[in-house]
Amino acid sequence: MITPAARPEPHCGHDTWYPLAARITNVVQENFNTRTITLEMVDQAQRNDYQWRPGQFNMLYVPSVGEAAISISSDSDKPQVLEHTIRTVGSVTRAIEHMPVGSVVGLRGPFGEGWPIEAIEGKDVVMMCGGIGLAPLRPMVYWLLNHREMCRRVVLLYGCRTPEDRLYADELEQWHEDPRIDVLVTVDNATSQWVGPVGVVTNLLRRIKVSARETVVMVCGPRILNRVGAWSFLQLHVPPEQVYVSLERNMNCGFGRCGHCQYGPKFVCRDGPVFRYSDIHDIFAKEEV
Amino acid sequence: MPVQTITRKTETAKPKLAVYKFSSCDGCQLSLLNLEDELLDIVGAVEIAYFLEARRAEQPPPYDIGMVEGSISTPEEAERIRQVRRDCKYLVTIGACATSGGIQALRNWADVDQYKQYVYAHPQYVASLETATPIATHVFVDFELRGCPVNARQLLELITSLLKGRKPNIPNYSLCIECKRRGLPCVMVSKGEPCLGPITQAGCGALCPGCHRACYGCFGPMEQPNMDSLGHQLTGTQKRTAREMKHMLRMFNGYLEPFKQASDHYERQEKQNA
Amino acid sequence: MSVPDGKRWFLPKESLDALIAVLHQQQYVVIGPVFHDRAIRLEQVQRADQLARGVRDEHSGGQYRLIDGNQELLFEYVVGPDSAKKFFFPPRQELFSLHVKGEQFVIDKVGPAAPKLAILGLRPCDLAAIAVQDRVFGYHQPAGDEAPWASGFRCESELYYTQAREQSLLIAVNCVRPGGTCFCASWGNGPQVNKDMPYDLAMTEMRKGFVIRSKSRKGAAIISSLSLRDADDAEVELEGLLLQRAAEHMGRQLQTDDLPQLLDRAIDSPHWDNVAKRCLSCGNCTMVCPTCFCSTVSDSDDLATGSTTRTREWESCYTHQFSYTTSGPVRSSIRARYRHWLRHKLDTWHDQFGVSGCVGCGRCITWCPVGIDLTAEVESIRRYDSRDENHAPPRITVEARP
Missing domain, CATH: 3.40.50.80 (Nucleotide-binding domain of ferredoxin-NADP reductase (FNR) module)
Structure with a gap:
């Protein structure tokens, strides 16, 4: 059995479809249909390696529901703390809405080019x-x-x-x-x-x-x-x-x-x-x- | 189509499933029973609370998922469907009869009383409506599964997706996409068959083209079907008559727009030609 | 390592079985064109007599028929609906299955291993298409061709595709009898292979056998294990004549030099409305196209084990859901979807991958149920364009496209 934790570090050639496990450590209700969730990688090494730029996004994955592209909304100088502000519009965001602190979601990314x-x-x-x-x-x-x-x-x-x-x-x-x-x-x-x-x-x-x-x-x-x-x-x-x-x-x-x-x-x-x-x-x- | 999260419950309370029959042949219910390998898993995940074709025991409403087979053809059915809607949180129509009126909707173009006199010795005892109509004509329907009969895989996907809270992976695109994923050569192009695949919704797994036959549209119209263009090709290059076109479109889903409108168009053309 | 292009050998027809046997010895799964379902299909073969023989194909817009041909010839047809795409980028592919255990995703099943394929009977346009998909799926980025995406999110090459391509052996057959919807010559992709194409062996069929050449070390090894004689001068000359004649008999033509500029200008062409009236939006063209790469990944569940499988399937930009966002589909009209497809093939593909997305195989013309003809549509757009230039006011742009 291979766990994603054991997969090689992202570099040219690895299979990018595997999600990394990230746990929800905090939830803030922003307004009636929008929440900000804080994620941290379950794996310590992945957490330390994760770097991103403002404007990039992640694909958040809820097993058996699907993936949604959500931009990262926290401070890129503290790259281990990953906040995503999510408005409930589809099945994935609705599934995340129902997740309490401590739940695990999948994460692929960061993707995109970001702000200049x-x-x-x-x-x-x-x-x-x-x-x-x-x-x-x-x-x-x-x-x-x-x-x-x-x-x-x-x-x-x-x-x-x-x-x-x-x-x-x-x-x-x-x-x-x-x-x-x-x-x-x-x-x-x-x-x-x-x-x-x-x-x-x-x-x-x-x-x-x-x-x-x-x-x-x-x-x-x-x-x-x-x-x-x-x-x-x-x-x-x-x-x-x-x-x-x-x-x-x-x-x-x-x-x-x-x-x-x-x-x-x-x-x-x-x-x-x-x-x-x-x-x-x-x-x-x-x-x- | 929005999917309600019907099942965020504790382990002990499994969601209740009810299966109803209206004017139909039972084929769609059989599709559910034909899911032999998965049936036990379904029973493990949902409680079959009302399904007369499968078990005698029935539990009282309300139910979480209601599956309705068949069209509304009698005054009694028109009453009953309202109660069904009240009893079910999430109502799914299964099969062509329930979503389009089915083959019996052909009578909507004819005189029902005349039919009755032909068929029954004592037509006065037959209480039926002038028309056979889809469930959605009478009550709000949450999701529709097409097909005559429904595809067992789609039925399973619908149940699973409701349990998991995802959007059912039930596409609205053309049959051609499924057909080509299977690698089947287009029967229209390679054999000149009058195939309705390009205007028909996918879901059957390209059964007929897989048997070298043209699709006859039992899954009903796809999203944005271009009836004009296909009709032009069939009547032009393939030289099908207006009568043939009308009969092709007025099958299981003849009463569903835009098949209905197109078949009416060919009927008018047929009369003009006569 | 490539081998000098000039050298030719002669492979007698009887030795085709020997060729297939050598491939089997080297653990290849051999794929070849067979006659199946009233079409020429690419399927697994064990012996040479399973290959289609003595059939010709007739292609026109929305029509494909096989008729009797010369029983001595194997490759009198051109391309059927299948292309190499389905082997390297399968129509339906399970990526992995997983379940959640505590805070971990436990992988229950990984995707299938890439097969080791020898594909026999690919046409030059098929090779050109493989070269296009190599760029799309990140196989062997040519050195110096600094792809814009290499600097972004760590350049991703597709594992399955890359492995399957790495292990593959491609045996091409030059076309001596082009089909009615072929226009590979307009792109310089045929009727014979050229040095930029990814092939190992390439053959030209004659009555008694094949003039065969090799491009790669793998190909050369096969030639030497078959101990073939060199092709004589007459055979080489005949090959040249056959291929030259083929180039002059293309069923369709397309003026390709100005397409990106033309289609950039044509974004508001009135012709899109004309096509939209005919286009069924059924997706047939994208499915048979050897370069189209769109796909969708979705989840499915096994209720018994609780395992979730992510599956990737071919998708088409002609579906309504393809561009779906929370505010509705971006391309909600058939007009927009046809425009997107054509502009992508002939125009924006250049920006994305540095090549055209069209190789001139003609499949989209043949297999369109209503026979919409890419070459004819481009010509109509070109006509509208030349009219516009005379009458329309100058286009207002903020600045020239960089």
Whole structure:
């Protein structure tokens, strides 16, 4: 019998379909259908070896239910602590929703290319996200705060439906107080306690000053936000080479082999999920590509 | 289709399965019984609470999974299905009769009273509806299993997936994909047979093409079937008549859209030609 | 190590059995074209008399018929629905079975071991397709060809595929009688093998035997164990003539030099709507295509043992569920799915793997139930494109494609 613990270290040639066992060590309910689970590899050696970059994702596996692609949402400088923020939408995420602390899930990854850490040096960084789209950007926020000297201004624009739907609400408050980062949150529907802005997230652009040439933009949200968000920065004359968008597709293998996540010439799992706008501009506006 | 998690229970309370029969031939229930190797495993995982074809003992409702075979053809059945829906948490129709009305739905295009007079000496004692209709016409159905009869593997997959809480691995794509995975040469291309495979849902394991025969669509229409294009090919290149087309489409699933619409189209064409 | 390409030997027809016997001696499972189910199929053979003989195939859009041919000839047909794909990338493959025990995943069963295959009777287009799939599945990345994916998540080569290819022996047969839907010559993939193709032996059939050449050490070893005589000048000359004539008799043609640019421009071509009216979205073309590689992995359970099996099956980009996301399928119309398939084959495959995804075998034309013809569709798109250039306003792009 071979246990995955005994399998060789990931390198060219091993069979990538075997999931690694990871145990759920903590669960935080973010809103009515979204939870953040903390995972750690059951195997100590695997735990120590696991490295990843902000924006990458894992395939989480529940035996006999299936796999789902979930981005890693914790701090990449502490790579052993793996947080995944999961909204319940399908059978795998529903199965994970029912799992208590101590349960074991399968994990393959990390996959994808992640956010362009190299591109931000000496630039302003503006992150725009909506709903669950904050989860893939959270590691980027951590990274920027950890390496604050790398770039100039850091702005996070976040939109969600109601104040109750905000992910990482406590952390957003903390970041709000933090002088190193500007956080603006807007909601579609305000409650009586809400004193912040109301409306779509692109409206927040009126509240900040974007020095177009010197700004790197990262957008992550539902499809409509990706489009409108990216375009609104282009209208502000941010060069298309400095606009990055994180896309969502159906994924099955994670390494560009199964064909599901193709986006024009790209495999979203392998070449993305983060794309530079200038690399995909010819298909970005097209439907059903 | 959303799958409810019907079974997050303790070991002691196995989910209860009920199997019902309406107007049908019992073939789909037999498919369940024909799962000889796995039947004991199923019995180990679910409690067969109501299944008159398999056991006399019955337990009172409610049931977790209800499987319904057959179409609604009599006033009594139209009443009973409502009670079945109330009794079952998760209702699955099994087979062509339950999902499309079945072969008996052919009477929907004819005069039932006339039929009765031909067949029965005393038609006044026969209480039947004008039409034979699928279960989903009457009550909400959670999942449909196609086929005449249903495929035993699919039946097993459905039960297993409900137990495990996963989306049933029951595809809606064309039969061709299953057929080609088996490596069967296309009977339409290599023999000029009038095959309905390209518009029929997979699931049978390509039984007929495996026996060198054309698919006759007993699994009903696939997702987004291109009826026009296949019809054009069959009536054009293969020179099938409108009458043949109508008969091909009006089989087990003739009353299911878009087979129904297409067969009506060929019926009109047939009349025009006459 | 390759052997100089010039050398030719002669393999008499009677020696085919000896060839198969040598392969069996070397523990190969021998695959060859047989006549089965009214089609030429690739199946296991024990003796040369099981190979299809004296049949010709007639191909046209959506039509395939076998007719009587010359009883002396074995390879008068071209390709059937099967290709080498099904051996290296099986249609259905169990990856592994596992169950959870405590905090461990215990593997109950690993996937099948890769077979050691000798495939006889592959056509040059089949070899070209194998070369394409080699890139897809990460077998022998050519040196210096720094693949973009090698730097990302540790370049993954498919274990089963790589092993099966490593162990395989490919014996090609050059085509002297191209089929009605063949257009390999348009891609430079036929009718005869070329030095870039992955083969061990390649033969050209004549009445009495085969002119045979070897490319690899494995192939050369087989030639020497058969103690064949050298082909004489007349035989070599006849081979040249037969192959030249074949190149001039392709059933279809495709202008290939500008396809990526053409299809980049054609993303909004009105012709997609025309094809969508005919396309059944049935997936036949993707299943018979020797380079299509899409697959889906799903779970199944054994209720008795509690073991879960993950199984990979061929999938098609023509299915509705293929691009399914939580907000619905990305490509929900048949128009979009056909466009995706054609653009992937002829255009975006270049970006992904540095080659075309089409090798010109013509299977997708023959085996489309309604006979949609890739070459004709490209020509229609080209016509629309040239019209657009004259009348449509210039396309607005943010910047040129890098």
